[in-house]
Amino acid sequence: MADILDAGLLLSWYDTNKRILPWRQTTDPYRIWLSEVMLQQTQVATVIPYYDRFTRAFPDVTALADAQDDRVLKMWEGLGYYNRCHNFLKAMRTVRDEHGGRVPDTPNAFSGLPGVGPYTCAAVQSIAFGHPTAAVDGNVNRVVTRLFALDGVVTSAGVKRAIQEAVDVAVPETRPGDFNQAMMELGATVCTPKRPDCPRCPLGAGCKARALGKQEAFPVKGIRKAVPLYPVALAVVVQNGKILVQKRPAKGHLAGMWEFPGGRVQAGETHAGALERCLVDELGIVPVVGKMVGSVTHAYSHFRVQLFVYLAEVEGGTPKPTKGQPVDWIVPEDLERLAFPTANRKLFPLLVESLA
Secondary structure, eight states: OTTTSOHHHHHHHHHHHOOOOGGGSOOOHHHHHHHHHHHTTSOHHHHHHHHHHHHHHSOSHHHHHTSOHHHHHHHHTTSOOHHHHHHHHHHHHHHHHHSTTOOOOSHHHHHTSTTOOHHHHHHHHHHHHOOOOOOOOHHHHHHHHHHTTOOSBTTSHHHHHHHHHHHHHHOOSSSHHHHHHHHHHHHHHTSOSSSOOGGGOTTGGGOHHHHHTOGGGOSBOOOOOOOOEEEEEEEEEEETTEEEEEEOOSSSTTTTOEEOSEEEOOTTOOHHHHHHHHHHHHHSOEEEEEEEEEEEEEEOSSOEEEEEEEEEEEEEOOOOOTTOOOEEEEOGGGGGTSOOOHHHHTTHHHHHHHHO
């Protein structure tokens, strides 16, 4: 296996062809760690402006650990997968309180921090501290399954074990961080999911999938489940020129984000009926549901939602959340001040037009 996955060839290629990225211009483990968290399931082009803004606002462990949750979440707004943000913030506070503000430089100590799984541990410890640990992500899965023409679904235990073993054997004692980045770079820029640029691949001569002419047959993926679409009714409750918003619980999907009240429309339920049920249950108010402002569709990793937004007024009761999360009356200009999920934010242009 080591002959096919030649670290020397790969590192030579990387030295000549690597992209200039902001997190490759630093040895600061905090910033390297941040980049790895942001890059999970997110494209490099999307991450760069977020990374730049985030590091300007929170340049080190202490600056982030001391920041208010709402400010941090606002800086992350739009990047998605918000549990990454919550866990990273928890980890920085642990580093501040239990490690003197210094990122642990051993895999054992580092792996116990919030949000740190095997990939993050291997990536940060190899890149920041030179530990010869192999980091396996989606790009590496693709490269290795093609190099060795690994049959079997890529998420199966056997294939995952074979990939890990191949990279464990190949990772060098010197420059392990560059090796890991080179593997990911190769998958991102050359050994791409479709139409891989095999003539440019430094490992192409030994690639079994290429020899078979079946590069795009690997990695083998399982049967994809249909992605459900859920209808959701939201209310823009207006009173004295202000809009009612509520904060989501501190744990769970979109934790800590602000949103318009409402919820999923149940089978056989009208949109107005769903809004009345949700606002009574969640806020203790009886709404008068008015006209529909519009609708938008938004995709998450495992489901989609279609949001239907209605103007509404309070007929009875005073907003008082039954689950304890904050509520607030804001002016339209405050919509930019608070951290909202992207799906809610898609509604803003419709609201501005309707409330004008």
